[in-house]
Amino acid sequence: xxxxxxxxxxxxxxxxxxxxxxxxxxxxxxxxxxxxxxxxxxxxxxxxxxxxxxxxxxxxxxxxxxxxxxxxxxxxxxxxxxxxxxxxxxxxxxxxxxxxxxxxxxxxxxxxx
Amino acid sequence: xxxxxxxxxxxxxxxxxxxxxxxxxxxxxxxxxxxxxxxxxxxxxxxxxxxxxxxxxxxxxxxxxxxxxxxxxxxxxxxxxxxxxxxxxxxxxxxxxxxxxxxxxxxxxxxxxx
Numbered sequence: 001x002x003x004x005x006x007x008x009x010x011x012x013x014x015x016x017x018x019x020x021x022x023x024x025x026x027x028x029x030x031x032x033x034x035x036x037x038x039x040x041x042x043x044x045x046x047x048x049x050x051x052x053x054x055x056x057x058x059x060x061x062x063x064x065x066x067x068x069x070x071x072x073x074x075x076x077x078x079x080x081x082x083x084x085x086x087x088x089x090x091x092x093x094x095x096x097x098x099x100x101x102x103x104x105x106x107x108x109x110x111x112x113x
Numbered sequence: 114x115x116x117x118x119x120x121x122x123x124x125x126x127x128x129x130x131x132x133x134x135x136x137x138x139x140x141x142x143x144x145x146x147x148x149x150x151x152x153x154x155x156x157x158x159x160x161x162x163x164x165x166x167x168x169x170x171x172x173x174x175x176x177x178x179x180x181x182x183x184x185x186x187x188x189x190x191x192x193x194x195x196x197x198x199x200x201x202x203x204x205x206x207x208x209x210x211x212x213x214x215x216x217x218x219x220x221x222x223x224x225x226x227x
Contacts, residue, residue: 106155
């Protein structure tokens with residue numbers, strides 16, 4: 001099976017712009033989660049989608065949003081970008097059960113100038 | 114609130130030496146626990162996981178971890194480190210009430226001397 005894929009892998013934006021990142025989960029996986037990784041804050045949970053519904057949300061401002069499509073692919077959007085949004089954004093998928101392992105994609109490296 | 118601590122930010126070992134990476138968690142109930150590894154510029158790869166049962170868990174690449182409830186610890190071990198093990202290691206308990214939400218430790222960066 002193909003792993004979790006994320007596009008694009010690298011992105012450069014300027015402050016004030018918005019960005020959309022995409023994640024395709026492993027085939028058959030219905031849950032997708034997003035994490036932000038920065039040198040200062042480490043890995044932080046953004047949100048989780050399951051069957052097109054947001055099931056869990058981390059402590060991030062409303063500028064961060066996401067959605068999931070019927071084929072389980074997910075997108076996250078960041079509006080009005082700030083310098084502090086520069087990070088590696090990781091997507092993870094798992095089948096359904098609470099004991100299932102999350103499998104991570106390679107991430108999208110976002111740089112905000 | 115749940116929390117996890119990885120006390121060692123950086124560890125350097127010689128190739129062939131044994132390794133132990135520490136992880137302590139604060140939790141209201143028995144958590145489920147994961148160790149992930151991240152190579153530079155890469156995503157996270159699962160090394161091993163503990164949900165229940167045998168407290169000594171075997172993982173990939175020769176790693177193992179032991180869940181000790183009395184010490185609230187889940188330390189990662191490897192008897193003989195290889196140069197390719199140089200990476201960053203993250204301990205992550207699962208959060209209650211939101212099973213897909215992992216709380217990551219700050220990570221331990223491992224350097225391996227030849």
